[in-house]
Structures are given as C-alpha cells and as structure tokens.
Amino acid sequence: MTRPSQRSMAFFAAALVAALAIWGTSLARAEKQGTTQNSAEECKMDPVAQSICVYDLILDDIRDNYRQRGGGGISGIVQTSTTGFTARLEQEGRVDVRSYEIRFEADGRPAIVSVTEATETM
Amino acid sequence: MKSTIKFPRFDAELDTDCCDPYNNAELTLTLRLGFTQINPAGGAAAGSHHDYGNAAKPTRKTIKWTDAAWKTWKDNFCSTAQSFWTGKFWLVNDAGSFPFVTKSGQGYIPNVWCRMKIVAQDGSAANNHHSISVVRLDPSESWFGSHSTLYDSKDTDLVQKNTDSAGNKVMQRAHVHEVGHLLGLGHVDIGKAHCPASGDTNASACYGVADNDMKSVMGSGMELRLEHAEPWREAIRGFSIGEVLTGVLAPGKLFLPFGRLLIGANPLFAVWPAKFKRHYPRTAEEVAAGTLITAKPARPA
Ligand SMILES: [Zn+2]
Numbered sequence: 001m002t003r004p005s006q007r008s009m010a011f012f013a014a015a016l017v018a019a020l021a022i023w024g025t026s027l028a029r030a031e032k033q034g035t036t037q038n039s040a041e042e043c044k045m046d047p048v049a050q051s052i053c054v055y056d057l058i059l060d061d062i063r064d065n066y067r068q069r070g071g072g073g074i075s076g077i078v079q080t081s082t083t084g085f086t087a088r089l090e091q092e093g094r095v096d097v098r099s100y101e102i103r104f105e106a107d108g109r110p111a112i113v114s115v116t117e118a119t120e121t122m
Numbered sequence: 123m124k125s126t127i128k129f130p131r132f133d134a135e136l137d138t139d140c141c142d143p144y145n146n147a148e149l150t151l152t153l154r155l156g157f158t159q160i161n162p163a164g165g166a167a168a169g170s171h172h173d174y175g176n177a178a179k180p181t182r183k184t185i186k187w188t189d190a191a192w193k194t195w196k197d198n199f200c201s202t203a204q205s206f207w208t209g210k211f212w213l214v215n216d217a218g219s220f221p222f223v224t225k226s227g228q229g230y231i232p233n234v235w236c237r238m239k240i241v242a243q244d245g246s247a248a249n250n251h252h253s254i255s256v257v258r259l260d261p262s263e264s265w266f267g268s269h270s271t272l273y274d275s276k277d278t279d280l281v282q283k284n285t286d287s288a289g290n291k292v293m294q295r296a297h298v299h300e301v302g303h304l305l306g307l308g309h310v311d312i313g314k315a316h317c318p319a320s321g322d323t324n325a326s327a328c329y330g331v332a333d334n335d336m337k338s339v340m341g342s343g344m345e346l347r348l349e350h351a352e353p354w355r356e357a358i359r360g361f362s363i364g365e366v367l368t369g370v371l372a373p374g375k376l377f378l379p380f381g382r383l384l385i386g387a388n389p390l391f392a393v394w395p396a397k398f399k400r401h402y403p404r405t406a407e408e409v410a411a412g413t414l415i416t417a418k419p420a421r422p423a
Contacts, residue, residue, distance in 0.1 A: 011205065015416035020184045053278040067285040068326055068342070070294075072265045075180055090173060090180075092277075092296055094271045096326050 044108025051079075054102055054110045058087055061100070061112060068096065083113075095120045127360045131306050132251055132355050134357035141232045145211065146403055149354055149361075150237040153304055154170045156253045157196055158245030160272075171257045173267025178266075182274075183260035184415065191258065200240040200379050203301040206339075211236040211351040212401050216407055218390030219362040230403040234394070236354040242303070248333035252304050270303060276332055284342035286333040302340050305353040310341035318327045325391075351396030362389040 043053040058077055067071060072090030079085050083103065089096040101113040126135045132151045141147055162169025173179035174309040187195075213234040223229045245253055258265055258275045265281075266274035284292040309328035311317040317328035330341030337343035341348065366389050402415040414419050 027245050042176050068283065068329070069285050069291070070265075070283040070342075072180070072267055090265075091176075091326070092267070094324050094326070117326065119322050121322060121324040122176065122179075122267060 039109075044112065050108060050110070054085065054107075057102070057110055057112060058085060058100055059097075061115060062087060063097065065115075066096075066098070085121070089097070093122055095122060125361065125364075127364070129357065129360075130251075131304060132353070134354075134356075134360070136220075136221065136234075136361045138220050138232065141220070141230070141403065143224060143228070144228055144402060144418065146233040146235045146401075147220055149213070149234045149358055150239055151305065151353060151357060152239045152241060153301070154243055154247070154249055155200075155304075156240045156243050156245040156247050156249045156250030158253065158255045158256050159192060160184070160257045161186045168260065171266070174269050175272050176267075182257075182263045184257045184263075185260050187256075187258045193260075195256070195275055195278070197243045199297055200242050202278060202295070203298050204238060204240045206295075206298045206344075207301060207305070208238040209235065210346055210398065211348070211354060212349075212397045212399065213351065213355060213358055213394040214397060214401055214414065215404075215409070216363045216394065217389040218406065219358075219365055219389055219407070221394075224422075229406055229420055231406060232403040233401045233403070234354070234358055235400075236351060236396075238305075246339045247350065264269070270300065273297070273300070280406050284329065286336060286338050288333075293335050294339070294342055294344055298344065299339055302350065306356070307340050307350055307352065310335045310338040310347075346398075348396045348398065352355055354396045355396065358394055359389075359392070362392060362394075367390070 023024045023099045055077060059074075062074065066089065068089070068091060068104065071092065072091050075088050075090045075095070077085060077087045080099075083101055085100045085102065087098045087100070089098070099116040103113045104110055123139060124135060126133055132153050133373075135150045135152065137148045137150070160171060162184055166188075169184050170181040171184045172181050213236060215231050216235045218231055221229055221231050228252050243250055245255070252271075254271055254273055256273045256275065257266060264276070266276070268277055272297075277300070280293050280295050281390045282291040283294045286292055307319065308322045309323055310330045311328045312323045313319050314331075316331060317323060317325060322328075330336035330338060330343075335341050338347050339345060340347075399416050402417075402419055404413065404415060408415065
C-alpha cells in the first residue's frame with residue numbers, strides 16, 4: 001500500500017470541508033421547512049426579505065390547512081393592502097380564495113392574524 | 123302502461139308494463155346532453171384554452187378533436203355516468219299507487235326501481251336538456267378549470283379532490299358529480315352552518331367537511347347516499363298525483379283509487395322512501411301493515 005502524497009491529502013481535506021458545508025446547508029433548509037416561522041433576522045433585513053417571510057407564511061398555511069388537494073393548484077398570491085393578502089386556488093367550477101390579515105411583530109417577523117375562506121364560482 | 127312527464131332537467135318515463143308479483147314499476151329519468159367540441163383556433167392541430175373560458179385565467183394546451191376521439195370520449199362519458207346512477211335506488215310505494223291485478227285475481231302494489239339514461243346529442247339539437255362544450259387537453263396537461271357547461275377531456279378520470287381527516291385521498295370522477303347536478307342535486311353540506319343555502323353553495327365547505335360527507339358523490343367522493351334519490355322521488359310524486367287526478371276524472375279506470383285515500387296511503391302525503399335494496403311488490407294488506415319485502419316472496423302465479 002502506498003502512502004498518499006501531501007497533495008492528495010490536501011485535496012481530500014478540501015473535499016471533506018466542502019461536503020460538510022453542503023450537508024450543513026441542506027440541514028438548515030430542512031429545519032426551516034419544518035417550522036412555520038422564519039427567523040427574526042431574516043424577516044427584518046429589508047422589505048423584500050420581509051415579504052418573502054409573508055409569502056412563506058401563507059404557503060405554510062395552505063400546506064397545512066387547505067385539504068382540497070386536487071384542482072389546478074395555487075394560481076396566485078396577491079397583496080391587497082400593507083397587511084392584507086389573498087391566495088387563489090383553482091378548482092373545478094370555482095376558485096377558492098383565502099384572505100390573510102398579517103401582523104408584523106416588533107422584530108420584523110410576520111404572523112397571521114386571520115384567514116378568511118371564500119369562493120368565486122366560475 | 124308507459125307514460126312520460128317532461129321536467130325541465132330531464133324526461134321521466136314510468137313503465138308499469140313490467141310489473142308482476144316480483145317485478146316493480148320502472149322509472150327512467152332521461153338526460154339529453156348536447157355536446158359541442160371546442161377546438162384550437164383557426165383549425166390548428168394544437169392551441170390553448172383559458173381555465174373556465176375566462177381570459178383572465180391561466181391557459182392550458184389543447185389539441186383538436188378527431189372523430190374517433192370525440193366518439194370514444196362521449197361514449198365513455200355517457201356509459202360510465204349512466205352506470206354510476208342507474209338502477210341504484212328503489213322507492214317504496216307508500217302511496218298505494220299504480221296497483222295491478224294478476225290473472226289469478228291477486229292485487230299488488232309495485233314499488234319503483236329508479237333508472238337513468240343519458241342520451242348524447244349534437245350541441246345544436248333543439249331538445250337538449252343541457253348543453254356542454256368540451257376541450258380536448260394536450261396529453262401533457264393534467265388539469266383544466268371546468269365549469270357546469272364547459273368540460274375537458276379528462277373530466278372522466280378519477281382524480282384526488284380532497285383529503286380526509288386521516289390524510290387519505292378522497293377521489294372523484296368529475297363527470298358523475300356533474301351529472302348529479304344535472305339531475306338537480308346540490309352539494310352535500312348545503313343547509314349546514316358552514317354552507318347556508320342562502321350563501322354560495324359552491325364554497326369549498328359545501329363539498330363536505332366531515333369525512334363521511336366528503337366521500338359523497340355530491341361532495342368530493344364517489345359514494346351514493348339515499349338523498350340522491352330525490353330527483354326520482356320528485357318525478358314519481360308527479361306520476362302518483364297525476365294518477366289520482368285521472369282517478370277523480372274517470373274513477374272506473376283505476377283499481378281502488380279512493381279506497382287508497384281511505385286506508386291512509388294518500389299519494390298527496392306519500393313519502394316514497396328510498397332504499398338501496400330491491401323491495402318486492404306488495405299486496406294492499408302488506409302495504410297497509412307497513413311490511414317491507416326484501417327477500418323474494420312466494421306468490422301465487
Ligand atoms: Zn358541484
């Protein structure tokens with residue numbers, strides 16, 4: 001058995017670090033998917049980051065609470081006021097409309113105050 | 123005797139010629155559906171169509187109907203929807219209607235077997251009860267936003283509509299649900315607090331919240347319920363009351379028309395309860411006693 005060269009040892013170590021970094025990132029992503037709240041740090045960064053947090057929250061609510069899983073899926077989520085959003089889900093003969101009222105916590109994180117369900121008959 | 127009453131949603135034919143000590147009258151509701159193709163614009167082989175035919179909604183890829191595909195689709199629509207709905211209910215004759223006497227002199231009162239027939243016609247036919255336009259989806263498309271008069275070629279497929287409390291998929295073939303509407307049936311939860319009859323009865327909660335309701339064909343599933351016999355019950359009341367009116371005008375034509383009123387089996391107040399099981403014709407005494415006969419009885423020839 002030949003002894004590995006210095007150079008190949010260094011390459012192996014670098015590859016190991018890279019693999020660990022990728023594993024760490026995917027672990028963090030998996031943890032985030034398991035929660036319904038983004039971290040305060042993420043949500044107060046800037047307006048775009050904050051609205052990403054709002055949309056994440058709405059998507060989490062649909063994932064957890066909307067059981068009519070057939071149909072055409074989510075055809076849109078639209079902001080209607082600073083704290084108002086509506087999500088539209090296409091179904092046979094109708095569009096289900098979920099209206100959200102959002103509150104922003106002092107740390108920037110959004111929270112759902114209320115969800116109202118309505119239907120538009122097509 | 124065969125007689126027909128034309129209702130706005132369907133024609134109802136009552137056949138009492140088939141009655142004997144073992145066989146009931148047959149009530150057939152006939153739906154004449156006028157189908158019209160929707161093809162890509164300009165005679166093209168492929169194109170697109172907006173969900174619900176609404177230009178503000180997403181488009182789905184469509185392809186041109188061929189004669190063979192059109193015939194296959196219509197045949198499949200009619201045969202599968204018809205076999206779902208026909209022959210599933212019996213109405214127990216608590217009205218004493220349509221009595222008959224066998225050659226041996228024994229009188230019987232038949233129950234009513236509920237049948238349904240779908241006739242596919244051209245969309246332009248004058249006597250269609252309902253008109254339906256149909257897009258043919260490109261094979262790459264899995265869904266199109268249909269509504270009561272605009273269907274797609276995949277509306278006959280069994281697909282997930284809902285999820286029960288245990289996380290199981292609740293599946294439905296859209297066209298059998300739609301035919302329920304064409305017969306006059308509403309969604310399963312109409313009248314409950316979460317789906318008031320005065321509100322939009324198309325709201326998602328109207329398709330059933332409790333697991334059992336969700337699984338109804340007039341919810342998100344494929345199960346029949348006894349209340350789905352309502353179109354036939356409505357039709358048979360028409361025949362039954364018509365029979366009494368005929369009896370009043372020509373009393374000699376009917377067997378015991380007024381005697382029925384006296385024994386309490388009054389067509390005007392009859393309920394015609396629906397059953398999922400065959401109930402055999404009964405004698406007047408058996409009707410008066412409220413006896414139900416679900417096993418083949420011994421009857422004189
Ligand atoms: Zn419906």
